[in-house]
Amino acid sequence: MKMKKFRYLDHTAILRLDGDACVGCGNCVTVCPHRVFALEGKKARIVDPDGCMECGGCAKNCPVGAIFVNPDDGCGCAAYIIQSWINRVTGLRLNLFSC
Amino acid sequence: MARVSSSLGWRDRLGTLRARIGVVRHRYRVNPGLYCLGNPTHESPVLVSANYKLSFDSLRGRLAGIDAFILVADTRGVNVWCAAGKGIFSADEVALLVERTALAERVSHRRLILPQLAAPGVAAHTLKKNCGFSAVFGPVRAADIKKFLAAGMKCDEAMRSVTFTLGERATLTPVEVYLALKPLFFAIIFLFVLAGIGADFFSFERGLARSVPAAVATAVGLFSGAVFTPVFLPWVPGRQFWLKGMEVGALAGAGFCYWHDGGMANIGLALWVAALCSYLAMNFTGATPFTSLSGVKKELPRGLACQIVLAAVGLGLWLAAPFIRG
Ligand code: SF4
Ligand code: SF4
Numbered sequence A: 001m002k003m004k005k006f007r008y009l010d011h012t013a014i015l016r017l018d019g020d021a022c023v024g025c026g027n028c029v030t031v032c033p034h035r036v037f038a039l040e041g042k043k044a045r046i047v048d049p050d051g052c053m054e055c056g057g058c059a060k061n062c063p064v065g066a067i068f069v070n071p072d073d074g075c076g077c078a079a080y081i082i083q084s085w086i087n088r089v090t091g092l093r094l095n096l097f098s099c
Numbered sequence B: 001m002a003r004v005s006s007s008l009g010w011r012d013r014l015g016t017l018r019a020r021i022g023v024v025r026h027r028y029r030v031n032p033g034l035y036c037l038g039n040p041t042h043e044s045p046v047l048v049s050a051n052y053k054l055s056f057d058s059l060r061g062r063l064a065g066i067d068a069f070i071l072v073a074d075t076r077g078v079n080v081w082c083a084a085g086k087g088i089f090s091a092d093e094v095a096l097l098v099e100r101t102a103l104a105e106r107v108s109h110r111r112l113i114l115p116q117l118a119a120p121g122v123a124a125h126t127l128k129k130n131c132g133f134s135a136v137f138g139p140v141r142a143a144d145i146k147k148f149l150a151a152g153m154k155c156d157e158a159m160r161s162v163t164f165t166l167g168e169r170a171t172l173t174p175v176e177v178y179l180a181l182k183p184l185f186f187a188i189i190f191l192f193v194l195a196g197i198g199a200d201f202f203s204f205e206r207g208l209a210r211s212v213p214a215a216v217a218t219a220v221g222l223f224s225g226a227v228f229t230p231v232f233l234p235w236v237p238g239r240q241f242w243l244k245g246m247e248v249g250a251l252a253g254a255g256f257c258y259w260h261d262g263g264m265a266n267i268g269l270a271l272w273v274a275a276l277c278s279y280l281a282m283n284f285t286g287a288t289p290f291t292s293l294s295g296v297k298k299e300l301p302r303g304l305a306c307q308i309v310l311a312a313v314g315l316g317l318w319l320a321a322p323f324i325r326g
Helices: A027-031 A078-090 B010-021 B053-060 B080-085 B091-100 B124-131 B142-150 B166-195 B204-231 B241-259 B264-287 B293-325
Strands: A015-017 A037-040 A043-046 A067-069 B002-004 B033-037 B046-049 B068-072 B111-114 B134-137
Touching: A015 A043, A027 A037, A078 B264, A078 B293, B010 B053, B010 B166, B033 B091, B046 B053, B053 B068, B053 B142, B068 B091, B091 B111, B091 B124, B124 B134, B166 B204, B166 B264, B204 B241, B204 B264, B204 B293, B241 B264, B241 B293, B264 B293
Parallel strands: B002 B033, B046 B068, B046 B111, B111 B134
Antiparallel strands: A015 A067, A037 A043, B033 B068
């Protein structure tokens, strides 16, 4: 099944590209599992911002640091996030869920 | 150097099953190091894998007839994508292994083939700097590796795109159920104690009689949220997962009432079904390959609020029912 059938929330993912810094190596185009980037001439361009799942692969593999992705870690499951909220509020370091 | 085969035996398959259910999970490991597949020469490709045995098995299982080295990085038994996301599968880790296994003396080329999904953890340029080997990102799925090698280490768009097929979704559901079982077991015990409470303070018989439908409702909620919603994900309307779960849960709850009777206690339990289903569906965001953390953080407060209100009202109705009937 094509991934296009699976869309998450629009205008939500945090992904920024600094076009001036980009040297056009194409790494981001290669590694993105959602094909968010395209290379146009000597520059990368974000062609599908809402397809981004913030995995961070592009930012990690950009040799000049031209890409910014939401740096918060966490596996993205609700239980894990709830736990981190509980821990922040109570100051404990619980591990209630086996994430 | 250890030699491995591309054919998986019954032990591997049993292990896969147990890992899929969630019994062994992170303890299902392969020793990190360099492995030979077939009869590799100094020109053979080097494929890098995580040391979660499922990752390793799915790779070698797809390489029948190929001579290659497999470099297994120490990702503490976590799969490729999760380990990369958590930074355990990193350029430093791979470089360390390249040194330790003296890979440079075994092969004449200086190229490592990494799974594409390792990209969030492994920076190709850092790897090159650390150990002199350049990283080539292979396809997303191990199933495409042969095609990738045959095409001269090239991927087409489909091989670079992650999928989430019915089969892939179904495979993920047993773990979801397994992880939810323990808390739900305690919830049912708790419900049993509450179930006994009535006008005459506490009755064991009533506890038993009332906790059976409560347990059935919990099972319905578990199945609809952790199995049905994930499997039918693309066909359930909406984008937010708590909403998808709420829709399925509302239907399941209505079905529960229809099947039992529409008394106050059962309506309360139907609300519990919807709340539970919505929560479990929302939690499935952690297992999909397309939900962003920002998105989950956005839908989580709304979803949680609705779930807590529904569960509280449901529990209230269910608890009040024996008093009202007398
Ligand atoms: S963070 Fe991941 S999904 Fe988003 S654009 Fe980068 S590589 Fe693609
Ligand atoms: S990885 Fe960075 S430098 Fe390379 S094309 Fe993408 S944005 Fe440009």
